[in-house]
Amino acid sequence: MGQRFHSLPMVRLLSDSTLSCFTAASFNHLWSPSDSFRVCFKTSEAILDLTYREADIGLAAERPETGNVAARRSVRIAYAPYCAQDFDQQRNNNWVSLGTDVANQRWKRWTFEHRGQFITNWVNAPRSMFDLVKAGAGVGVLPCFIGDRDPGFLRAGHVIDELSHHLWIVLHDDERERESVRAVADRLSALLAANAPLFCGFTGQDPL
Secondary structure, three states: OHHHHHOOOEEEEEEOHHHHHHHHHOHHHOOOOOOOOEEEEEEOOOOOOOOOOOOOEEEEOOOOOOOOEEEEEEEEEOEEEEEEOOOOOOOOOEEEEEOOOOOOOHHHHHHHHOOOOEEEEEEOOHHHHHHHHHOOOOEEEEEHHHHOOOOOEEEOOOOOHHHOEEEEEEEEOOOOOOHHHHHHHHHHHHHHHHOHHHHHOOOOOOOO
């Protein structure tokens, strides 16, 4: 059986670490043991570029302007400030921020670009920021699909409208007609659409 699986074609799905958390947790919506292909979940914080075919399908915050790709517009992603459930916002006003050297998206830059924020902890990876915020280190800007589905987080402010953007499902044009690639892309599109309220920030509760 192992040899049979090793001979199956691979579909490579690339996204950043925040979206990888979602796709990995939802893998049963993207692949099943009866499929005649395998799926490789790849993670990169770099701006998506399929020029060298490092993936067959990618998730991007912006529609690619160049390259031999096809793009589908998907859900809108919202962002808001979050803190730990037991974080005392009346006594503490400290924030957690991603470092300037890794902030290649607007939501990653928002905290340090607003000079009024008292930043006491810096990190170089989104997952580390999520863990620090959840541990009570301070307030941090998170995607709503991360903050609203985890009971360890509490919204510390309203959705930051200026950060909202559409997510794009990007396929390399030479690969998009492959049956396995189309199948994963269609399932991914349906999965994201079914979770649109979560991504848009509609399922969370704003602070009073």
